[in-house]
Amino acid sequence: DAGVIQSPRHEVTEMGQEVTLRCKPISGHDYLFWYRQTMMRGLELLIYFNNNVPIDDSGMPEDRFSAKMPNASFSTLKIQPSEPRDSAVYFCASGQPPDTQYFGPGTRLTVL
Amino acid sequence: RKEVEQDPGPFNVPEGATVAFNCTYSNSASQSFFWYRQDCRKEPKLLMSVYSSGNEDGRFTAQLNRASQYISLLIRDSKLSDSATYLCVVNVYNQGGKLIFGQGTELSVKP
Numbered sequence: 635d636a637g638v639i640q641s642p643r644h645e646v647t648e649m650g651q652e653v654t655l656r657c658k659p660i661s662g663h664d665y666l667f668w669y670r671q672t673m674m675r676g677l678e679l680l681i682y683f684n685n686n687v688p689i690d691d692s693g694m695p696e697d698r699f700s701a702k703m704p705n706a707s708f709s710t711l712k713i714q715p716s717e718p719r720d721s722a723v724y725f726c727a728s729g730q731p732p733d734t735q736y737f738g739p740g741t742r743l744t745v746l
Numbered sequence: 747r748k749e750v751e752q753d754p755g756p757f758n759v760p761e762g763a764t765v766a767f768n769c770t771y772s773n774s775a776s777q778s779f780f781w782y783r784q785d786c787r788k789e790p791k792l793l794m795s796v797y798s799s800g801n802e803d804g805r806f807t808a809q810l811n812r813a814s815q816y817i818s819l820l821i822r823d824s825k826l827s828d829s830a831t832y833l834c835v836v837n838v839y840n841q842g843g844k845l846i847f848g849q850g851t852e853l854s855v856k857p
Contacts, residue, residue, distance in 0.1 A: 667844075677790065
């Protein structure tokens with residue numbers, strides 16, 4: 635298995651632009667998680683899905699952030715409009731059971 | 747108070763040393779426990795689960811004390827390749843089963 639796949643690996647954008655991060659989970663995993671990691675706040679869970687349904691989005695910082703999982707093999711995390719404080723590494727992880735998680739390589743986002 | 751707290755580090759040790767990391771968690775409803783390892787600019791990877799009876803995987807030993815809400819990781823005969831950040835992680839079922847990560851402890855093993 636190729637593991638969790640994320641794209642792009644690096645994204646540099648200007649404040650106010652829309653950013654879309656993509657994730658392909660490991661086949662057969664029913665759970666998908668989006669995390670954000672910064673030096674100040676560490677690794678934070680943003681949202682997670684079970685069987686494509688959002689279960690807990692309490693970690694999503696504000697309305698500028700949205701996530702979708704249209705099918706079992708694809709999820710997106712969108713930031714619109716982006717702000718410099720959104721600069722971070724965004725990880726997608728999948729798991730089955732949910733407490734055994736495999737992380738993707740991450741997307742390093744820089745918002746200028 | 748953070749839900750999962752770890753030694754701040756960094757730990758700088760010579761090769762062959764034994765090093766111990768400690769972690770405390772605040773939610774008594776926590777049900778499962780893990781140590782993850784994260785190399786510089788890489789993703790976190792599961793190192794080992796932590797069981798109440800304690801468990802060992804080669805040079806690594808994990809312990810759990812539910813009464814004190816305390817988790818530890820012991821690394822014996824440390825190698826240069828052990829240099830990484832070690833993340834203490836708990837799963838809180840009454841929070842929907844999501845994982846809560848500690849801030850991590852950085853380990854640097856020197857020749």
